[in-house]
Amino acid sequence: MAMRVVDAAAAAIAALLGFVLALPFCLAAPSITTHGSDGGGGSYVSAVGDPGMRRDGLHVAWEAWNFCNEVGREAPGMGSPRGADCFDLENGVDENGQPTYKVVHRVTDADNNLRAGDPLPGSPANITDVDLYAAAKELYLGDRCQVPDSPSPWQFWMVMLKNGNLDTTAAICPENGRPARPFSQTSRFPCPGGAGCMNQPLVFHNRTALDATGRRLRGGLFGTYDLDAADLGSKEVSYYSVTWEKDLGSGGWVFHHKLRTAPKYPWLMLYLRSDATKGFSGGYHYDTRGMTKMVPESPNFKVRVTLEVKQGGGPNSQFYLMDMGSCWKNDGRPCDGDTATDVTRYSEMIINPETPSWCTRRRIEECPPWHTFRNGTRVHRTDAARFPYAAYHVYCSPGNARAAEQPTTYCDAYSNPQPQEILQLVPHPVWGEFGYPTAKGQGWIGDPRTWELDVGALSQALYFYQDPGTPPAKRKWSSLDVGTEIYVSKYAEAEWTLSGFDIVVPEDCVGSSQGGPLVPEFLILCDETLILEIPNQRVPISRGEEEQGKVTHTHEGCLEEVAAGEHLVGGRELAEIPDPAPDLGDAVAAGAQHDEHGGGDRLDHDGAAPALGAVDGEQREASERRAEEQHEHQRRLRGQQREEQLDHGCGGESVDPSNRWWARRRRRKWGRRDVGSGGISRRAIWGDGIRSSRSESSRRIHNGRLLEAVLGASSF
Known part of the structure; x- marks a missing residue:
């Protein structure tokens, strides 16, 4: 038997x-090898619902976070800081037999204006907590925007805004996922306006519409954090805008971003993200909605994107060619919503040539303990002859790491709902084998490029902390985004365009949902x-x-x-x-x-x-x-x-x-x-x-x- x-x-x-x-095998050791990496030119398929941003019917949403990725307090006269612009196109024929098109929106202004306490359609009870309401509103908007697809439905691209002000005297943000105590304001954490400096922005939305020719689509949003602003053009006033445009039936969407800091709001962030369509996304401990219908896992995925930086945002602008975000516990288990033990993991490639390498042979506490080359060679940070110090801006350990290799710098304990680990890279020859920039200035102002980044292989090679003796975590990246974080600069402005965003995985790595060959x-x-x-x-x-x-x-x-x-x-x-x-x-x-x-x-x-x-x-x-x-x-x-x-x-x-x-x-x-x-x-x-x-x-x-x-x- x-x-x-x-x-x-x-x-x-x-x-x-x-x-x-x-x-080919999905190899991860001893070298970082992926499907199709043997030169055979294996086929890739998109992991996002709108590959390359080419779909006429755009689905885009926006979210605004305070310093610890919550709401805290809604802006006066504004809805809960979640909104969406999702639409379909209806085709018709005019009296002369010519084709006509009509934009049919799935999300109304009333939907976007919903705020804490308002009934959410389909919700059994009113939610008055502003943080929980925003999370529930995102799910509601996701339902309005959702598109059936295989292997799973998808909802929207996500524009993310974040205010870097932190009122340390109010103890609003947790410390490494646990309740914090008030402490005196420091220069590291700005709050120029005092109480209330962590406010949400004013958001004004231009619904996507066809132009007078009926052949071009355009929409966007803009606003400010200065709630009493009278002139949005003044350098004394913070400002952001995102517009999106596309020719009907051809090309792809181009997203045009602007971000300006001001004396009362010197630390601001603006990104365009592709988030998972369910579960946790990077830095977000609620059930999310997004564009990534297949969450990519190291080492088998790539990101394609076209980026043109027009203004850089000054020396403190950490402009991310690619920002990857995930979440797993220090023992390797996936995150489950326990903010005391969940750890957000970030790695970012900063392409601003003014960003220095804080990691040096004399400051190894700013470096990851190990660097792994693509061929699998591992070099410890104390090996001054071989460790590529200049490839790293900074590394910091999660605040709850019980066995972080010393000396180390611990990450900011307040800017996420849970502890975080951050590994920031700068252009260097060691990153060239992953398709990343190899020298300062590549991809910067005057050098627009279309990138194909082997983010999967790179993310497999990077060092991330785990407790001793625990099995290695599955590195699944629920958020991939592009944008900038302008750190403590009174008068700085960044401007850039993004198009063609796509996440691709080897076709061999996708299970058949139609019963085809396995x-x-x-x-x-x-x-x-x-x-x-x-x-x-x-x-x-x-x-x-x-x-x-x-x-x-x-x-x-x-x-x-x-x-x-x-x-x-x-x-x-x-x-x-x-x-x-x-x-x-x-x-x-x-x-x-x-x-x-x-x-x-x-x-x-x-x-x-x-x-x-x-x-x-x-x-x-x-x-x-x-x-x-x-x-x-x-x-x-x-x-x-x-x-x-x-x-x-x-x-x-x-x-x-x-x-x-x-x-x-x-x-x-x-x-x-x-x-x-x-x-x-x-x-x-x-x-x-x-x-x-x-x-x-x-x-x-x-x-x-x-x-x-x-x-x-x-x-x-």
Whole structure:
């Protein structure tokens, strides 16, 4: 019976494994390798709802945040600081038989003017808390703008405004996600107007409309933070504007941005973002809406954008060619809304040539502990001969990092609802292999460019803190944006245009939602069990003679077992699934030593890894009872699968190149240094390793000694 279970799935697995030799792996270590990076020119597909901003029917929204990404207080006479301009085009024919077009708006002025306490259509009760109301209003506007699509619907691009003033005496913003105490105002945190300096802006919206020719679309918004302003053209008054224009039926949308600081509002931010369509986005701890219908995962995505900087905003303008934002806890788990333990992760490429490198050999506390080159070479910041200090503006550790490598600078504790970690880059030759600028001035004033940035590979190489001994986080980037943060400048003005924004992922990394061919993401080793990773599912293809009826559902450590039964694999149903491996014995010894993610001291691991052991006798009965108890759990997993397609990315259990413990453990267990992203060697190894031969018809694992799987004529 045991062999029949394997044989029943052997054909499906062999067919899937047939892709392995022909397709590149999603590698993350030892070098930073992505799908299509072997020169084969693999196809990419867009992860956003409006690829390249070319859709005539524009969907754009705006949000305004105070210093800690909340509302705090609504501006007088304004609605809650969320709004949207989403429309469709109706086609017709005039009396002369010529085509006509009509803009049909999905969001009304009344919708945009809703403020805390106003009933939200569809909401069971009025919300009076201004922070919660803004979050609920964003969801409401998202419903109005939502477009059905595959693998998930999408809503809008997001214009983000942020006021950098912080009234430290009011203790409005939490400190590293926890309640803060008042403290005296400092120059680091401006509040020139005193109480009330953290106000939301006045927002004036020009709804998108066709011009007199009927062939060009134009809309926008503008405003100021100076609530008593009489002249928006005065340099004494803060100002922002975003306009968008497009020729009907051709080209793409061009977004024209302006931002001006003033004496009372010297620290302002303006970005255009592509946020996830659900879940948390960068710096936002409420359920979000956005344009990114497939959340990209390191290392497998790129960003394309055309940028022209007209005015830079002065020496303190941190102009971001690319700002990536995500959220995961210090132990590698995804964020869950607990602001005391969630950590916002940011990395930004600043292209203002006046931005210096604070990271130097004499100020290593401003540098990340490690730099990883694309070939996988890692250099510690104390290696003065090889560490590229000039590639970094600054690095700061999250305020709740319990084992940050010293010396370090801790990030500002107040400008996010939770702790944050920030890694800011400046142009340098080391970034050229990722498509980023290599010298100061590239992409700056007078040098407009269309960029193709390998953000996925870069984000995989960058150092981010994790607690020692924890599994590496999945780096899923829920926010990608372009714009500037002008820091404490009384009279500064920035101006730029953006177009062609797109996020693309390898086609091989996208699961079929129409039941088409399934392409395995890669093979991984999970505690000595060979796993075939298919979008949204990981199928163990090694099994024991005795244990049946279970499949390892590998998620967050690959240790959860669920009953096999009916099982969906990438949108298809397989009658039976091969079971996990038998007893692993001493495959992972208690006290095996780990390295901290991103380097650091070696720490003892807390005991042996759980074994997926053989079950017989009373253990078998207990296993069967557990399988029955988990039947409902498995059905829920099936129901969740379509939702999970939104953010499965392509990285899977990709291994951070800075985590030396993973690579060392692979070498120790499988006898080879140059392994793939999950530890699968492509060379035949005997003894304590993997045996691979086209002539073998079956392989199996026994006590961690020899890994075998039913592959027929296939090999890996």
